Amino acid sequence: MSQDLPLVGESLAPLVKTVTQAGIDAYASASGDYNPIHVDPQFAAQTAFKGTIAHGLTALGYIGQAMTRRFGRAWLESGRVEMKFRAPIRPGDTVTVAGRVVAHQAGGATLLEIVCENQQGTAVVTAQASVRLPNP
Amino acid sequence: MDSEARNAYAAGLELLFDDIEPGAETPAYAVVMTAETIRAYAAAIGDDNPIHRDEAAAKAAGYPGLVAPPATVGIYARISNLLGAYNPKRKPPPGVIHAGQVFEFSGLMLAGDTIVSRGRVLEKAIRKERKFVTFETLHDNQHGQRVARGEISVIWPK
Numbered sequence: 001m002s003q004d005l006p007l008v009g010e011s012l013a014p015l016v017k018t019v020t021q022a023g024i025d026a027y028a029s030a031s032g033d034y035n036p037i038h039v040d041p042q043f044a045a046q047t048a049f050k051g052t053i054a055h056g057l058t059a060l061g062y063i064g065q066a067m068t069r070r071f072g073r074a075w076l077e078s079g080r081v082e083m084k085f086r087a088p089i090r091p092g093d094t095v096t097v098a099g100r101v102v103a104h105q106a107g108g109a110t111l112l113e114i115v116c117e118n119q120q121g122t123a124v125v126t127a128q129a130s131v132r133l134p135n136p
Numbered sequence: 137m138d139s140e141a142r143n144a145y146a147a148g149l150e151l152l153f154d155d156i157e158p159g160a161e162t163p164a165y166a167v168v169m170t171a172e173t174i175r176a177y178a179a180a181i182g183d184d185n186p187i188h189r190d191e192a193a194a195k196a197a198g199y200p201g202l203v204a205p206p207a208t209v210g211i212y213a214r215i216s217n218l219l220g221a222y223n224p225k226r227k228p229p230p231g232v233i234h235a236g237q238v239f240e241f242s243g244l245m246l247a248g249d250t251i252v253s254r255g256r257v258l259e260k261a262i263r264k265e266r267k268f269v270t271f272e273t274l275h276d277n278q279h280g281q282r283v284a285r286g287e288i289s290v291i292w293p294k
Contacts, residue, residue: 017182030176031211056234057210061181064207068185073199076206079241085234 005133006070006110012099015066021091024054031055053088059116059125062097066114071131078132080109087124094119099129108132148227151219153267153292156260164254165221167212171247174204181207191247202247209245209284213237213273218255231293235268243283250278258287267292 021041028039033055036043044052060083067075089095099114109130116125171191178188183205186193191202211217219226245251252275259270273286 023180023182026176027180030173030180031214033211033214033216035216056237057207058181060210060237060239061177061183061205061207064205065181065183065185068183068187068205073244076203076241076244079206080239082236082238084236 005104006101008101008103010101012066012070012097012112012114015062015069015097017062017095017097019054019058019089019091019093019095021052024052024058024091027055027058031057049088051090053090054093056083056085056125058089059083059085059095059097059127062095062116063099063114063125063127063129066097066099067112067129067131071133074133075131078109079129080131081114081127081129083125083127085125087118087122089116089118089124093124095124105130148216148220148225150229151226152229152294153260153269156257156269156292158257158260160257162218162255163221163223164252165217166250166252169204169208169245169247169249169251171202173211174202174208174247177208177211178205181205199244200246204245204247204249206239206241206245206284209239209241209251209275209286210237212251212253212275213239213255213284213286213288215255215271215288215290218253218271218273221254228290229293233291233293234288235291236287236289238287240285241283242285243277243281245277245283249283251283252276252278260292267294 028034097116099112102113103111112129114127187203255271255273258272269292270289275284
């Protein structure tokens with residue numbers, strides 16, 4: 001699929017996600033990761049997190065959705081993402097995924113900076129993503 | 137959550153930081169990525185892209201079959217799954233903190249594919265009194281094509 005190279009400075013269409021315990025439970029079921037920190041509110045209340053938190057890779061799902069929507073198959077076959085987990089995502093949070101093209105690299109990859117922010121403006125996950133786009 | 141699922145999580149021998157050897161590889165393990173897994177994963181992350189929901193829509197968009205969200209491979213990159221491939225099973229001690237993760241996607245993952253995954257210890261280091269471990273994860277399909285490579289960095293609890 002041919003597409004124009006995005007311009008440096010172009011923003012991804014923002015993606016807004018509401019996080020619920022039911023959604024976290026669904027992620028546990030889909031992934032098989034039933035770590036009690038995610039699915040057992042009584043257990044989680046006694047940890048340093050003081051409550052359940054979403055699986056870290058939920059953010060990869062969000063970032064992947066935003067990148068697939070923009071770059072399609074090129075992302076699925078040549079995407080790279082490097083994530084830092086900075087703060088927990090909790091039930092009740094609204095997470096906004098924002099991304100911006102920051103460079104076209106010498107090797108042919110388009111580089112984006114991505115931030116997943118909660119409703120308090122805290123960056124919960126930051127990421128650099130890149131994708132190799134076919135020549136237009 | 138049902139108690140069987142919790143018990144499955146709890147099974148296995150704990151792998152302690154002192155016993156982690158840089159360069160050590162975990163045994164390869166294979167999982168079929170089913171349409172059910174793909175749809176459940178897409179639903180759990182709220183991804184409504186029809187290529188992840190409906191095989192006919194994926195084919196109409198030019199894909200050979202129902203396409204997994206690339207994040208789905210994260211299931212197979214989990215340290216507990218990589219260590220679970222040992223016989224007897226090993227597991228991380230409770231309280232592992234996820235610090236960072238890298239994924240490189242190099243091929244489509246489609247419903248019905250068998251994904252073969254293994255891990256390798258890239259690094260272990262103590263920084264600011266915290267025990268950091270980084271694993272490389274490799275994921276190939278049934279044709280021997282690499283579909284994803286990852287690096288997962290965590291703080292090991294003990």
